[in-house]
Amino acid sequence: MQHPERAHDKIAWFGGSFSPPTKMHVRVAVEIGKSLLHLTAPGRTCCVCIVPVSGAYKKGSVRDPCVTQAHRWTLAEAFLQAILHEVAIDPPARRRDLQFRLLRHEFDSATPVATIDGLRMLEAHAFCDEHTQIYIAQGQDNIMDIMSRRWVQSDVLLRKYRFFLFPRDNHLSTPTIVVDVVRNLIEHRDREKYPPFDLDEALDIASRIELVGDGFSDDTSSSKARQILRNNRSLDGVDASIPVHPIVLRTLLELSQHTPDIYSSPQCEVTPTTGGASSCNRRGRTSPTRRRSMVGAGVSPRPAPRR
Numbered sequence: 001m002q003h004p005e006r007a008h009d010k011i012a013w014f015g016g017s018f019s020p021p022t023k024m025h026v027r028v029a030v031e032i033g034k035s036l037l038h039l040t041a042p043g044r045t046c047c048v049c050i051v052p053v054s055g056a057y058k059k060g061s062v063r064d065p066c067v068t069q070a071h072r073w074t075l076a077e078a079f080l081q082a083i084l085h086e087v088a089i090d091p092p093a094r095r096r097d098l099q100f101r102l103l104r105h106e107f108d109s110a111t112p113v114a115t116i117d118g119l120r121m122l123e124a125h126a127f128c129d130e131h132t133q134i135y136i137a138q139g140q141d142n143i144m145d146i147m148s149r150r151w152v153q154s155d156v157l158l159r160k161y162r163f164f165l166f167p168r169d170n171h172l173s174t175p176t177i178v179v180d181v182v183r184n185l186i187e188h189r190d191r192e193k194y195p196p197f198d199l200d201e202a203l204d205i206a207s208r209i210e211l212v213g214d215g216f217s218d219d220t221s222s223s224k225a226r227q228i229l230r231n232n233r234s235l236d237g238v239d240a241s242i243p244v245h246p247i248v249l250r251t252l253l254e255l256s257q258h259t260p261d262i263y264s265s266p267q268c269e270v271t272p273t274t275g276g277a278s279s280c281n282r283r284g285r286t287s288p289t290r291r292r293s294m295v296g297a298g299v300s301p302r303p304a305p306r307r
Contacts, residue, residue: 007129008099009044010036012164013122014137015051015106015115017222019061019072020252020263021079022243024220028166029083030090031213032137033098035164039133039210040097047099047127048137050083051118052076054109058272061226066268069107071255076102078251085247101127114152115307119161135210137164142307143209147184149194151307158185158197162208174211181206229263 012032018025029048036046055062055069062072080102087093087100105121106113113121115136122128136146136157143165146154165177185202197205220243228242229252242249256262 005126006045007132008047008127009040009131010046010133010135011122011128012036012046012048012135012137013051013115013119014048015053015118016138017053017057017059017062018050018076018079019059019067019222020075020225020244021082021248022220022222022225023245024243025079025222026082026086026245026248028137028213029100030086030093031166032135032164033087033100034090034093035210035212036135037093037095037098045097045099047101048083049122050076050080050100050102051122052102052104052107054106054112056110057112060270060272061222061263061268063267063272065261065265067262068259071259071262073104073107074255075248075251076107078248079245082245082247085245116151116153116156119157133162135162135164137166137212140165140167144180144184147181147205149190155194158205159201162210164210164212166212174209177209177211178203178206181209223269226263226268230268 014029014032016025029050033046033048036048040046052072053059053062055072060066067075080100083100087098103122103125106118119134119136122134123132128134136143138146143163145151146157146163149155151157182199182202185197185205186199187196225242225244244252252262
């Protein structure tokens with residue numbers, strides 16, 4: 001007799017393009033898992049859910065002619081295998097109560113999926129119930145975009161979920177994050193469209209942000225990996241320089257034997273002019289208030305996509 005699956009106590013939603021997945025992504029996933037373990041109730045389980053975005057997402061690196069969707073999914077599976085390999089050799093993470101899942105409910109969508117909708121899809125799974133606490137796990141810039149109400153239904157995300165923030169600044173601290181988040185929430189630039197939170201609620205939201213790891217550099221980013229791949233089409237001698245896990249690199253080598261032009265197109269770095277959801281991808285200038293707050297958090301000011 002097959003018993004029904006018991007819901008996890010804690011879940012981290014780790015969404016992204018992962019095109020290709022890098023050593024940084026692997027390291028972040030493992031660190032998220034270890035953080036979840038510290039927060040999970042005794043006798044319960046927790047899970048890091050890897051959620052690749054739809055191929056319709058408004059980003060050249062997830063679309064043809066940059067990479068096929070079949071190849072993207074093969075690399076996502078290699079990403080999961082790389083995570084499990086690192087967990088197996090990391091005693092604090094090598095626990096039966098910590099799981100990693102690769103989910104494709106956003107990946108299979110013919111249209112871009114806003115994070116709020118992706119989370120609702122996640123909540124529909126049997127391993128999640130009304131008592132499961134869900135953490136949105138994202139980089140520093142994306143978390144600050146949510147705090148600035150730049151993502152679809154940000155207010156719902158802020159009030160309902162918790163957050164794992166992995167910083168790009170070695171000197172970022174929890175007090176710095178708290179001050180910056182509270183300022184964003186109570187002093188929003190567009191007060192009519194986004195009514196400010198009161199101080200107590202802003203402090204509550206800030207208290208639900210957990211820092212994960214430190215110093216995740218852009219030198220280990222997917223764009224850096226794609227640049228190296230474009231400059232070394234034979235892939236010979238790139239092992240030491242490319243910021244991808246050996247398991248992912250082996251998969252890239254196998255894919256390149258059949259598709260030599262994988263990640264070679266300049267379109268990989270171009271934002272498509274069509275596709276995507278306008279409500280998710282509008283871009284605008286960075287306001288002076290946001291510019292000051294981002295600098296305070298160690299983030300380079302830039303127009304940011306809404307998700």
